[in-house]
Each structure stands twice: as C-alpha cells, then as structure tokens.
Amino acid sequence: MPVSVVMPALEMAQETGKLVSWLKQEGEPVRKGEMLLEVETDKAVVEVEAAGDGILAGVTAKPGDVVQVGRTIAWLVQPGEALPTAAPPDVATGRRSDTRISPKARRLAQEKGVDISGLKGSGPGGEILADDILAAANVVSGVKTRAEPLTSIGRLMAERTTQSWTTVPHFFVTRDMDAGALSAARERMLPDIDRSHGVKVTHTDLLVAIVARALTKHPRLNASWTAEGIVAHEDVNMALAMAVDNAVVTAVIPRADRAAVADIAVRRRDLAERARAGRLQPADIAGATFTISNLGMFEVDAFTAIIVPPQAAILAVGAIADRVVPVDGKPGVRPMMTMTLSCDHRVVDGARAAEFMRDLAAAIRSPQL
DSSP states (O other): OOEEEEOOOOSTTOOEEEEEEESSOTTOEEOTTSEEEEEEOSSOEEEEEOSSOEEEEOOOOOTTOEEETTOEEEEEEOTTOOOOOOOOOOGGGTTTSSSOBOHHHHHHHHHHTOOOTTOOOSSGGGOBOHHHHHHHHHHHHTOOOOOOOOOHHHHHHHHHHHHHHHHSOEEEEEEEEEOHHHHHHHHHHHHHHHHHHSOOOOHHHHHHHHHHHHHTTOGGGGEEEETTEEEEOSSOOEEEEEEETTEEEEEEETTGGGSOHHHHHHHHHHHHHHHHTTOOOGGGSSOOOEEEEEOGGGTOOOOOOOOOTTBSEEEEEOOOEEEEEEETTEEEEEEEEEEEEEEETTTOOHHHHHHHHHHHHHHHHSOOO
8 A cells, every 4th residue: 555755744833844855766665764855844954764665656846845744745655556646635725725825824914914816936836935925025015125034943943932932931040150170070081081982072061961960859940831730851851052054953962861971972962963964853853851052162151041942941051261259268260150040930930940050050069970
C-alpha cells in the first residue's frame, strides 16, 4: 500500500513548511527511518525520516517550495505499484475556492483590509501567504518601505518573544557572582577533557552543569505553567540560546543535571555546529525545561532575557571581568560576572527566585564538578 509523504507539523501552530531539499532522488529505494527530506520550519532546518519502506515516487514539491502542513508531496510505493489518484482539495486550506490562501494570510488580510481578489500569491500554485498580504498592505497604504526579509526562524522568534512578553508576567532578580573558582575549575579541567574528548571546555559548559544541579533543589524553577496548573519536570533539560544568521535558536542538552562536564561540552559543540549549518533535528530543539543565554563572549556586562514559554525562567549571563569589590572587609579585585534571572511570576515568587540565586552563587564559588 502506498505511503504518503506529507509536509510535517514540527512546531505548534505551524501552518507551512519550506522544503529545503530531498535527500533521496525520485525512483530511489527508501527504508523506513532513513532521512528523506529537509524542511525549514519557523524554528530550524530539520531532517525528516521516511515513515515507511518503498520507492520515492510522485514528487510534487521541489526545493524552495512553501507547502501547507499535511499536504502530500510524494509517495513511497512498492515495485510495480501505481500511484494513488489525486485526493480531493483540502477545505481547510481554502483550495475549494478560486483564491488559494493560507489561514494565517486570510486572517492578516482581514486585519490589514487587503482585498485578496486578483492578488498573486508567492506560494506553491500561486497560494497567497502572509508575506504577500504584508507587501500588499504597504502598497495600499502608499508607504514606500524597504523591508529586510525575515527568515522563518527570525519571524517565529519575533512572534514568540512578543507573545511571551505580553502574556507572561516577568520579574527579574540580578546578582553579581565571583567567578574566580569557576575560571580555575575550567583551567584545571581543560587539558584532560581536550585530551580525552577532543573539545575545549567553556565557561558555558561548566555553568550548564552547575545550574542544572542547582535546579534539582529548586523544582519551581524547572517547571512550566499550563492551563491545568504548574507542571514540575523530573529531568533538567537545559536549553542554550545560540546565535545563527539573523536569529537565535535554543538547542537542548537533555538531563544536564546528570551529565558529566565533558559530555556537556561535546553535546554543546555538536549542537552549535549543526545550528550554524542549519542542520538541527526536531529532538535537538524539543523538551527544554530551562534556558541559559550567555552573552559574555560579546563583552556584555549584564542584560535581561525573555522567557521561552512554557518554561518558568531563563538565566542571562554577562561577561567575566575584573572589578573592585570588598574582599575580607577591604577593597580587592576579583573576576566577577552578573547574572539576571527572568521568572514567570505565576510559577515562581520572589523568595524562591532569590533562594535559587543564592544557592547558585554558592555553587559557583565552590564548584563541585
């Protein structure tokens, strides 16, 4: 029986996906579980596995096409097996009407007052997409603009941060921390881990381990707000904010509270390399329970970060720099860094946040790794 290859829904509220490439040629045999195609979603470029065995046939989408989620774009058939007849148009996507338009674009057209009749779409088969509505809205208003095109990831980042900032009650707790012992631990571990695992351990790697272990003692910081109530997570799945072209992605180190620093370093390097190459897979970006965003390498002293729902908190890490601080009652110079914890007030109160930062500061002063 033929197996349909559909544009997958890899993210919540995803309406379309962009086909980046086919990893198999039409007419080539495919085994279940083999990587079949690459799709760019609103968050990352991911590789999609074949759902069954067969020969790739009936390909209807080419690289670069933006395709409605759920639409069949190819088939996996057995030798000599005929392709299925074309399925009826999908009512939900507007394909029974003369104007093909995505649901998101239809809503946007209503908001912007754009007449879609006669509007030429840039999607497959002339389907009208949200970008077409925005472009038409600028023409209607007579405003001459030069918009910088957004990637799918950049667009979703803008939407999600706006949603988080406007719906999640943020509050912030900031603390300066002595990073002398942290830097000493890195220098001590660097040669051994470089020799045994071929990776240079970073301050971020150490912080992932320390923060994850601290979270096990503060479960409210490793929880999520849901419609049913507050959900505490058993595992600490640490997300790291990583800069890619014109966007930021958060890649996940699972069960970081039980991982060795060397394993964290290897995983972090692998995620960073694949994120820059646009080759993250769905499992790389799913299941995070807490996020660290470190801008210290850019010499940023301090900043606040926006929570990634449904997580309850995110930790913003600034640069390590020498500062004059009290040392045993006298002025002294110590390597200090500023951390700012952003919290969802529905899940975490001020006292819990302060206790976490107190314990985190103690763990950084005396890292047990």
